[in-house]
Amino acid sequence: MAKNLSGDLSVASANRLVDGVVVFLDDAGQWTTRFELAAVARDKRGGEILLERARAEAFGVIDPFLVAVSEDDDGRIEPISLREKIRASGLTFDAIAAEAVRYA
Amino acid sequence: MPDTHFYRPTHFYQYDDYDRTLVSERVEQFRDQVRRRIAGELTEEQFKPLRLTNGLYLQLHAYMLRIAIPYGTLSSRQLRKLADISRKYDRGYGHFTTRQNLQLNWIKLEDAPDALAALAEVDMHAMQTSGNCIRNVTADHYAGAAIDEIEDPRIWCEIVRQWSTLHPEFSFLPRKFKIAITGSPNDRAAVRVHDIGLRLWANEAGDVGFEVIVGGGLGRTPMIGKTLREFLPRDELLAYLEATLRVYNRYGRRDNLYKARIKILVHEIGAEKMREEVEAEYAAIKDGALKLPAETIEAIARQFAPPPLPHRPAVVAEVEGLKLDDREFALWLKSNVAPHRMAGYRIVTASLKPAGAPPGDASAVQMEGVADIADAYSQGEIRVSHEQNLILPHVAVEDLPAVWRALGRLGFAEANVGKITDIIACPGLDYCALANARSIPVAQRISNHFAELARQHDIGDLKIKISGCINACGHHHVGHIGILGVDKNGVELYQLSLGGDVDFGKTAIGAILGPAVTADKVVEAVDAMVATYLDNRGDGERFVDTYRRIGAQPFKERVYAAV
Amino acid sequence: MPLFSETGSATILEPLPFAEWQQRPAWPAVSLANTDPVEDLAPHVGRLRLIVLSFPKFSDGRAYSQARLLRGRLGYAGELRATGGVLQDQLPFMLRCGFDSFESDQKGFGEALAKARTLFSVVYQPAEDDRAPASLLRLSRHKVLSPRA
Numbered sequence: 001m002a003k004n005l006s007g008d009l010s011v012a013s014a015n016r017l018v019d020g021v022v023v024f025l026d027d028a029g030q031w032t033t034r035f036e037l038a039a040v041a042r043d044k045r046g047g048e049i050l051l052e053r054a055r056a057e058a059f060g061v062i063d064p065f066l067v068a069v070s071e072d073d074d075g076r077i078e079p080i081s082l083r084e085k086i087r088a089s090g091l092t093f094d095a096i097a098a099e100a101v102r103y104a
Numbered sequence: 105m106p107d108t109h110f111y112r113p114t115h116f117y118q119y120d121d122y123d124r125t126l127v128s129e130r131v132e133q134f135r136d137q138v139r140r141r142i143a144g145e146l147t148e149e150q151f152k153p154l155r156l157t158n159g160l161y162l163q164l165h166a167y168m169l170r171i172a173i174p175y176g177t178l179s180s181r182q183l184r185k186l187a188d189i190s191r192k193y194d195r196g197y198g199h200f201t202t203r204q205n206l207q208l209n210w211i212k213l214e215d216a217p218d219a220l221a222a223l224a225e226v227d228m229h230a231m232q233t234s235g236n237c238i239r240n241v242t243a244d245h246y247a248g249a250a251i252d253e254i255e256d257p258r259i260w261c262e263i264v265r266q267w268s269t270l271h272p273e274f275s276f277l278p279r280k281f282k283i284a285i286t287g288s289p290n291d292r293a294a295v296r297v298h299d300i301g302l303r304l305w306a307n308e309a310g311d312v313g314f315e316v317i318v319g320g321g322l323g324r325t326p327m328i329g330k331t332l333r334e335f336l337p338r339d340e341l342l343a344y345l346e347a348t349l350r351v352y353n354r355y356g357r358r359d360n361l362y363k364a365r366i367k368i369l370v371h372e373i374g375a376e377k378m379r380e381e382v383e384a385e386y387a388a389i390k391d392g393a394l395k396l397p398a399e400t401i402e403a404i405a406r407q408f409a410p411p412p413l414p415h416r417p418a419v420v421a422e423v424e425g426l427k428l429d430d431r432e433f434a435l436w437l438k439s440n441v442a443p444h445r446m447a448g449y450r451i452v453t454a455s456l457k458p459a460g461a462p463p464g465d466a467s468a469v470q471m472e473g474v475a476d477i478a479d480a481y482s483q484g485e486i487r488v489s490h491e492q493n494l495i496l497p498h499v500a501v502e503d504l505p506a507v508w509r510a511l512g513r514l515g516f517a518e519a520n521v522g523k524i525t526d527i528i529a530c531p532g533l534d535y536c537a538l539a540n541a542r543s544i545p546v547a548q549r550i551s552n553h554f555a556e557l558a559r560q561h562d563i564g565d566l567k568i569k570i571s572g573c574i575n576a577c578g579h580h581h582v583g584h585i586g587i588l589g590v591d592k593n594g595v596e597l598y599q600l601s602l603g604g605d606v607d608f609g610k611t612a613i614g615a616i617l618g619p620a621v622t623a624d625k626v627v628e629a630v631d632a633m634v635a636t637y638l639d640n641r642g643d644g645e646r647f648v649d650t651y652r653r654i655g656a657q658p659f660k661e662r663v664y665a666a667v
Numbered sequence: 668m669p670l671f672s673e674t675g676s677a678t679i680l681e682p683l684p685f686a687e688w689q690q691r692p693a694w695p696a697v698s699l700a701n702t703d704p705v706e707d708l709a710p711h712v713g714r715l716r717l718i719v720l721s722f723p724k725f726s727d728g729r730a731y732s733q734a735r736l737l738r739g740r741l742g743y744a745g746e747l748r749a750t751g752g753v754l755q756d757q758l759p760f761m762l763r764c765g766f767d768s769f770e771s772d773q774k775g776f777g778e779a780l781a782k783a784r785t786l787f788s789v790v791y792q793p794a795e796d797d798r799a800p801a802s803l804l805r806l807s808r809h810k811v812l813s814p815r816a
Contacts, residue, residue, distance in 0.1 A: 018142060019212035020166035062148050062162065081594055082542075083533060087164050091534045093545055096197040096467045122801040126789040133786055137756065145774070146756075153726060154756055236726065266791040266802065272763035273735050273794070276728025342792075353732045388740065393793035393800075399809070400802050 011038035012054035014061035135217035159230025176204035187471035238268035257287035278356035319370030322576035347386035416448030464492030532572030539572035541589025672768035725752030738765035755779030765795035
């Protein structure tokens with residue numbers, strides 16, 4: 001599936017202050033745990049604006065930053081770097097306890 | 105739930121009301137700091153060192169709490185509480201680390217003060233397990249039970265623990281500071297790769313003192329420590345440490361995070377100059393308030409007096425019989441059971457490296473299971489080794505079959521201690537914000553590939569250590585096979601090194617073998633290394649001995665032909 | 668910047684920066700960079716009434732050692748002031764190292780200073796505040812319980 005890997009697409013992410021959970025800024029300027037709801041900036045300038053917005057909403061999260069993403073033909077986005085993939089989806093193996101998050 | 109277990113008397117330092125007061129005041133201080141942070145009265149920059157010195161890291165997915173297990177020693181009651189805390193505040197499991205601590209990976213900041221308060225109930229804490237301060241002082245995990253021990257190093261770990269806790273002068277050092285102490289000539293505490301390593305030994309007059317080794321460390325620039333003082337009288341230890349820390353605090357580099365450890369200072373000014381500076385400062389303070397009165401030392405030493413172990417037979421028919429009947433029991437005896445200073449006892453290692461599992465992890469159920477076994481068969485005491493296993497230090501030979509079976513029910517009886525699947529691995533990119541690559545899946549693949557026990561015992565002693573980044577928390581520099589995960593253009597690659605060591609008084613940094621390999625080739629590479637060893641080994645040679653004898657070339661050729 | 672002191676009486680003497688002060692050592696107030704050698708002040712500690720030490724960032728802890736050396740080694744008994752990155756959460760350490768006045772613009776600093784000595788009723792090591800460490804208290808407690816010659 002062709003991916004848009006031009007490197008211009010980004011979402012804003014942070015860790016929530018009270019519990020460290022990974023969150024993404026959605027279109028309404030709220031922080032969501034659901035990666036698929038993240039607001040996507042489509043170019044560099046859009047990314048700067050998105051980051052400014054994230055910083056303005058930073059009360060309750062720690063140090064927002066931009067995550068480079070790619071988009072497939074169906075419009076599904078995915079982080080480009082392995083680190084951010086893991087942040088978005090969890091451990092890449094089965095941890096001992098059943099409640100651990102699994103990478104899909 | 106009411107605490108109904110019978111608690112055996114413990115044989116290590118027990119908190120008095122001074123210790124308890126300090127820990128609980130620290131918890132209350134942190135509770136207020138968390139409140140102020142959540143209310144926005146503290147910025148993250150101001151709050152970060154405060155939470156780090158209470159053991160709280162921010163990782164990829166959540167906060168991680170690193171709980172201190174001083175000198176790797178736990179009572180069964182404490183281990184049960186850790187299980188409890190992992191259930192109540194985390195996801196029901198924890199990871200035992202290469203510095204004898206326990207990490208919980210899914211802690212919430214808002215729960216952290218309560219988790220710390222729960223720890224305080226069993227005289228535990230997370231103070232100074234992170235941050236630019238003096239960290240948990242580690243010891244030989246066989247301390248108090250080992251056959252070759254000169255003096256129990258944990259006495260001194262406790263003395264140093266107290267001196268270093270909330271030390272007002274040394275809470276904002278250039279960088280973290282790690283101290284390790286061994287009481288045996290066979291250094292199981294890796295003292296030569298710590299910021300300060302202390303080795304207890306007896307001189308010709310029969311006096312016991314410390315060799316003081318400074319400036320060892322792994323990470324970006326691995327270095328073996330230099331002996332600053334051959335023999336330091338024991339009661340002058342704190343003065344010497346204070347002098348060393350003061351020199352470091354004043355002159356350690358603060359311009360570059362990666363050049364801020366004491367090993368860089370020693371390297372840059374030279375061991376001779378370092379010794380001069382430390383000895384001058386030490387001379388000025390050694391007869392002051394830090395000199396340890398004999399009574400203070402004895403009061404602490406008494407608490408580490410070994411448990412009064414009743415005499416038990418050294419040779420037991422049931423054990424001999426089972427050895428013949430059950431090959432797995434026989435292999436387990438060989439690899440997981442070590443001699444004890446008393447003939448009728450053994451030191452048993454519970455292997456936290458079952459085939460294919462994340463190394464060093466234990467669920468709450470498993471922790472409680474080990475606590476039960478410790479109560480029944482090991483004087484209620486457990487140790488944590490820096491190789492991410494748990495240890496039952498005082499098991500009677502007669503009880504070995506029962507312990508083996510009980511550990512087996514927990515999944516902790518794999519006969520692989522010291523063998524190729526007894527892998528040491530850091531959490532890596534699955535958990536850690538500092539990592540460049542994953543380490544746990546690599547460990548799992550190697551572990552699954554070599555799972556067959558007879559083969560493992562044929563290969564013999566072989567330590568594989570894996571780090572997911574140059575910070576080397578997996579101690580890859582000192583693995584017989586070291587594996588370092590790196591990131592090249594977004595791809596995980598693994599750099600291989602051979603010949604590292606920290607055992608039996610020998611400290612060596614591994615040499616890189618050749619170009620890094622992709623994740624899917626690591627198993628082939630290790631296979632090729634093992635095959636080279638098996639083809640070339642001399643009588644009684646371990647993997648690392650053969651490597652030292654024949655050199656890297658044969659290994660290099662075979663590995664790079666295979667990948 | 669607001670000035671706080673425990674006794675409420677911080678001096679208004681203007682400190683000279685170290686290099687300048689070395690030209691005029693009779694002046695009773697000096698401010699040091701955290702890389703300046705405190706040992707050089709030894710002949711003058713009797714005369715000095717104010718020494719200002721610096722924390723360029725609150726995480727740069729060199730001035731803690733300077734403070735202890737001034738108080739403990741050199742016997743300095745005048746006002747010892749902390750400036751730079753001075754935050755209330757470091758007050759317990761600063762007080763133990765011998766600081767007694769502070770320049771800080773952090774909100775709530777004054778209230779925190781009033782409470783800072785009471786946060787910890789137990790200390791584990793000797794410093795410059797004459798508090799007895801737990802190890803010493805244990806010795807005297809033991810003597811009380813089992814008096815022996």
